[in-house]
Amino acid sequence: MTSGGEVPPLLLVVVGTDHHPFDRVVSWVERWLAGGGGDRVRCVLQYGTSHPPAVTGARSYLGHAELQELMRDADVVVSHGGPATIMECRRTGHLPIVVPRDNQLGEHVDEHQRRFAQRLSEEGTVVLCESEEALRAALESALDRPDDFRLATPTAAASGIAEVSAPIRRAGELLDGLLSDAAATSSPPVPAGSKVLFLGGFGRSGSTLVERLVGELPGACALGEVVHLWKRALRDDELCGCGERFHECPFWRKVGDLAFGGWGNLDPQHVQSLKQSVDRNRYVPQLAAPQLRPAMRRVVVEYVDLYERLYAAALQVSGASVVVDSSKHASLAFALRWSPRLDLRVLHVVRDSPGVAHSWAKRVRRPEAAGAEDYMPTYSPGKASLLWSAHNGMFELLAARGVPTRRLRYEDLLADPAARLREVAAFAGLDAAAAAALVVPAEGDTAAVELSTMHTVSGNPMRFTTGRVTLRRDDAWRSSLPSRERRVVTALTAPLRTRYGYLRRTRP
Numbered sequence: 048m049t050s051g052g053e054v055p056p057l058l059l060v061v062v063g064t065d066h067h068p069f070d071r072v073v074s075w076v077e078r079w080l081a082g083g084g085g086d087r088v089r090c091v092l093q094y095g096t097s098h099p100p101a102v103t104g105a106r107s108y109l110g111h112a113e114l115q116e117l118m119r120d121a122d123v124v125v126s127h128g129g130p131a132t133i134m135e136c137r138r139t140g141h142l143p144i145v146v147p148r149d150n151q152l153g154e155h156v157d158e159h160q161r162r163f164a165q166r167l168s169e170e171g172t173v174v175l176c177e178s179e180e181a182l183r184a185a186l187e188s189a190l191d192r193p194d195d196f197r198l199a200t201p202t203a204a205a206s207g208i209a210e211v212s213a214p215i216r217r218a219g220e221l222l223d224g225l226l227s228d229a230a231a232t233s234s235p236p237v238p239a240g241s242k243v244l245f246l247g248g249f250g251r252s253g254s255t256l257v258e259r260l261v262g263e264l265p266g267a268c269a270l271g272e273v274v275h276l277w278k279r280a281l282r283d284d285e286l287c288g289c290g291e292r293f294h295e296c297p298f299w300r301k302v303g304d305l306a307f308g309g310w311g312n313l314d315p316q317h318v319q320s321l322k323q324s325v326d327r328n329r330y331v332p333q334l335a336a337p338q339l340r341p342a343m344r345r346v347v348v349e350y351v352d353l354y355e356r357l358y359a360a361a362l363q364v365s366g367a368s369v370v371v372d373s374s375k376h377a378s379l380a381f382a383l384r385w386s387p388r389l390d391l392r393v394l395h396v397v398r399d400s401p402g403v404a405h406s407w408a409k410r411v412r413r414p415e416a417a418g419a420e421d422y423m424p425t426y427s428p429g430k431a432s433l434l435w436s437a438h439n440g441m442f443e444l445l446a447a448r449g450v451p452t453r454r455l456r457y458e459d460l461l462a463d464p465a466a467r468l469r470e471v472a473a474f475a476g477l478d479a480a481a482a483a484a485l486v487v488p489a490e491g492d493t494a495a496v497e498l499s500t501m502h503t504v505s506g507n508p509m510r511f512t513t514g515r516v517t518l519r520r521d522d523a524w525r526s527s528l529p530s531r532e533r534r535v536v537t538a539l540t541a542p543l544r545t546r547y548g549y550l551r552r553t554r555p
Contacts, residue, residue, distance in 0.1 A: 056122035056190060058088040063127045064108060066352050067154050068097040070341045072146045075179045076125065077102060079186060087190055091117055096348050098341065115139070123189040123196060125182070128160030133173060142196045144185045145173040153345045242390045243358055244475040245380050246373040247445070249438035251406035252398035253457035255507035256518075258373040260468055262501050263485055264477045268367035271503025271510060273357065274374035277322065280504045282315040286414070288503035288510045298364060298502040306360035313353075321350045326378045331441055334381035335448055344385075351386045354379075358389070369475050373506060377441035384450050392475060393450055395442045398457035399549045400540035401533055404431040405524035414508055428532040432539035439543055456547065461520040464494050486518075494518045 060076050062069040076092060077100040091104040093114075099105060109117065118124060118139040126132050128147025136143035147164040148154035168175035174196070176182040189196045244261065246254045262269030271288060279285045280293035287296040294300070294310065303310035324346045325334075333343055358370045374380075383391050407426040426434065446452035453474045460467045465486040472482040489495035495517045503510045528536075537544070544550050 055087060055089050056193070057117075057120055058084075058090045058123045058125070058186070059117050059121035060090065060092040060125040061109075061114070061127065061132060062093060062095045062097060063129050063132060063148075064095055065148070065155060066096055066348065067148070067156075068341070068345050068348055069095060069127060069148060069154050070097045070344070071149075071152065071154065072125070072127070072182070073097045073100050075146075075182050076100070078179070079183055084186060088123070091121075098338075098344060122193060123186065125186075128164040130163055133164075133167065137172070137198060140198045142198060143173050144176055144182065144189065144196075146176050146182060241355075241358055241362060241388060242369040242476055243383070243392065244369055244371045245383065245391060245393045246371065246396055247375055247377060247380055247393050247442045247452075248396040248398075249403060249435045250375060251403050251507075252396050253460065254373050254375055254396045255509045256457075257394065257396055257455065257460065257471070258371055258503070258506070259498055259501070259509065259512075260464070260485070260496060261371050261471060261475065261477070262503075263496065263499065264468075264472055265481050266368040266477050267371055267475070268361055268365040268369070269371040269373070269501045269503055270357075270361055271372075271501075272374045272505040273354065273372045274322075274326065274376050274379050275505035276357075277313075277315055277318040277353075281310060281313065281318070285505070286511075288501045288506075290500075290511070293504065296502060299504075301364045302357065302360045305363060306356040318353065321346060321353075325350045325382050326376060328378055328437070328441070331378055331381055331444070334378065334385075335444055339385065347382050347385055351382055354383060355386055355388050369477055371475075373503075375438075377438060377445060380442070380445055380450070381448075384445070384448065391450060393442065393445060393452040394471060394474065395439070395446070395452055395454045396457065397439055397454060397547055399547075400432055400435045400544055401528055401536050402457075402521065402524045403435050404428040404532070404536045405528045406521075407431040411508065414511065428528070428536050429539065432536045436540050436543055443543075454547070458520060461518055464496075464518050489517045 060072070062072060073092065073094050076090070080088075080090060080102060089104065090102055091106060092100060092102045093106050093109050094100055095107060099107070115135070118135060118141065121139075121141070123144070124136050124141045125144045125146065126136055128145055133143055133145060145164045145167070147160035149161060150156060150158050164173060164175050167173045174185050176185050244267075246258055248254060258269050258271070261267050280287070280299070284292050284294050287293055287299060289296055289298070291297075300310075307313055324330075325343075330343075333339065334347070339347060358372075361370050362368070380391070380393055383389060404426075405428075407424075408428065408431070410425060411423045413421045413423055442452065451474075453471070455467060455471060465483050468482040468486060469479040472479045485496055486494045487496070495515055498513050498516050500513055501510065541550065
């Protein structure tokens with residue numbers, strides 16, 4: 048602190064609002080402050096999607112009016128290389144210290160910030176820092192010789208960049224404008240706390256039925272297995288649940304326009320590459336850690352951003368309050384838990400392991416596939432049992448990490464569908480009374496529901512079923528699964544079968 052009770056100089060650090068994290072400059076400033084700089088300045092550090100720094104004045108975002116006020120009050124400004132921000136610095140009388148984003152480090156989509164900042168540095172209109180040592184030296188110089196980092200008047204500040212480098216300034220403005228316009232048209236505002244009911248578990252456990260039931264509730268919008276949208280729908284143009292090809296479906300066309308400015312603005316190969324880098328079971332230990340490594344964080348933020356945009360657009364197009372994603376993948380749920388913009392709630396759907404193993408042995412056709420006949424994969428009872436334990440175990444870990452999770456057993460749903468659906472509705476923030484009214488008595492002691500058309504991408508063929516459907520439990524495995532295979536399944540899944548109550552009940 049300064050002597051005599053003087054107020055320390057104000058250091059303002061601005062990384063911008065691009066969805067790519069800028070961890071590099073945030074870490075540099077954080078280390079400089081911890082190494083003694085924090086005793087000399089007050090600091091406001093706007094860090095965007097970068098890692099939240101251990102800095103008292105850290106802020107994720109600043110409104111434009113607040114940013115302008117802080118720039119007027121600041122003694123030293125460190126900026127990213129965006130032309131609009133640099134010009135704002137100079138209009139408020141600053142010679143900005145500029146650390147441009149580097150696309151080769153995953154900090155931007157191209158290298159226009161580096162080129163623009165390097166040209167301005169040659170003209171003396173910014174102090175360019177491309178290393179931590181250079182930034183430290185610039186900060187020390189700005190504190191020791193503050194007049195060297197102030198411009199004479201705001202008029203000179205504005206004209207300095209306009210007159211000396213008009214062509215470069217204009218090119219930078221155009222690039223910034225194009226990127227800002229693209230962001231504005233491709234990404235709707237994602238409301239804080241947007242509700243997502245994520246159906247998790249292992250396949251063939253009844254998740255499609257659960258999704259169809261929840262999707263009938265007022266305020267719910269069922270999207271199917273969104274994890275497969277990028278390949279099966281976006282790339283392969285498979286059938287939507289409404290029967291139209293994905294790219295011909297009016298609902299999904301509106302969602303694509305609102306979320307991304309049109310599906311043509313997405314590169315399916317790049318999305319698949321992102322998915323392979325994040326959304327696989329091998330990455331669950333990293334995604335479950337208390338903190339993400341910077342390299343993993345960058346990829347997670349970019350991957351999750353796709354889902355944030357898509358969910359927000361689906362909510363806006365449908366007018367719903369909750370989106371239902373039946374992707375089931377634990378790795379996706381672990382990635383989504385890092386989003387500050389989603390109110391993620393996980394419904395963990397389980398079914399007794401022998402029934403699941405028996406179902407995975409069946410050869411089931413995929414009617415949505417375009418062109419050639421296609422079938423869902425099949426697993427041996429042994430492999431299905433190992434996968435059943437692994438997938439359900441990962442959702443146990445997800446719940447232990449603090450993600451709101453509720454377990455729903457397939458058998459309990461079919462035993463009393465109205466009661467279980469009321470509980471699910473309450474958990475998701477939907478109308479529980481409407482859930483009870485959805486289920487009607489059918490022949491004997493069964494119940495039935497009326498299913499309408501839904502715009503779901505990928506999933507069990509049941510997603511195409513409409514009209515009156517009787518809710519009956521599928522227990523064919525009791526007579527069809529050979530006793531030897533049943534023993535294998537029971538042995539491999541015993542711990543979780545006990546946890547879920549399947550081994551404590553007497554069955555006929």
